[in-house]
Amino acid sequence: MATANKNLSNYDKNTIPNAKDFRFGIVVSEWNDKVTEGLYSGAEAALLDCGALESNLVRWNVPGSFELIYGAKKMIETQNVDVVIVIGCVIKGETMHFEFVCEGVTQGIKDLNVQTDVPVIFCVLTDNNEQQSIDRSGGVHGNKGTEAAIAAIKMADLRKKA
Ligand SMILES: Nc1c(NC[C@H](O)[C@H](O)[C@H](O)CO)[nH]c(=O)[nH]c1=O
Numbered sequence: 001m002a003t004a005n006k007n008l009s010n011y012d013k014n015t016i017p018n019a020k021d022f023r024f025g026i027v028v029s030e031w032n033d034k035v036t037e038g039l040y041s042g043a044e045a046a047l048l049d050c051g052a053l054e055s056n057l058v059r060w061n062v063p064g065s066f067e068l069i070y071g072a073k074k075m076i077e078t079q080n081v082d083v084v085i086v087i088g089c090v091i092k093g094e095t096m097h098f099e100f101v102c103e104g105v106t107q108g109i110k111d112l113n114v115q116t117d118v119p120v121i122f123c124v125l126t127d128n129n130e131q132q133s134i135d136r137s138g139g140v141h142g143n144k145g146t147e148a149a150i151a152a153i154k155m156a157d158l159r160k161k162a
Pocket residue numbers: 029031032063064065066067088089090091092101
């Protein structure tokens with residue numbers, strides 16, 4: 001279902017495990033920071049709403065979305081987290097750089113999910129223009145950060161039970 005037909009901020013707390021026992025790593029890209037800060041706010045609010053402790057949220061910033069890969073890798077290696085959320089916003093420009101950054105980040109985060117025992121949640125907007133990003137970071141389509149937080153809680157719970 002396309003995002004236009006599904007509000008990213010909708011969730012039912014009755015269907016979500018309590019997050020109080022989980023430790024969350026959150027790596028945030030500084031590129032397009034008006035958008036990434038909105039995504040982070042959505043994620044943080046949802047995590048706390050679902051029981052996460054402020055002291056169990058570890059936030060690091062990285063320069064751009066491509067650096068989310070290394071940031072998540074070091075977060076996993078050093079911070080004893082149960083799950084990582086990577087937050088970025090890639091907006092198409094004049095050149096092919098958009099395609100390479102998006103593909104590189106996608107493959108890198110996929111690799112971390114395969115190679116490590118900690119789930120890494122992909123909260124990276126890959127949009128054609130700034131308005132699409134605004135609409136998905138607390139705008140008309142909700143907040144992808146909220147969606148990512150809920151996915152993070154569910155995956156941390158799955159990892160605990162697996
Ligand atoms: N154009 C965007 C970038 N580009 C920067 C790269 O992510 C990376 O930081 C650089 O290539 C150095 O390694 N990053 C975004 O997050 N969003 C963009 O729109």
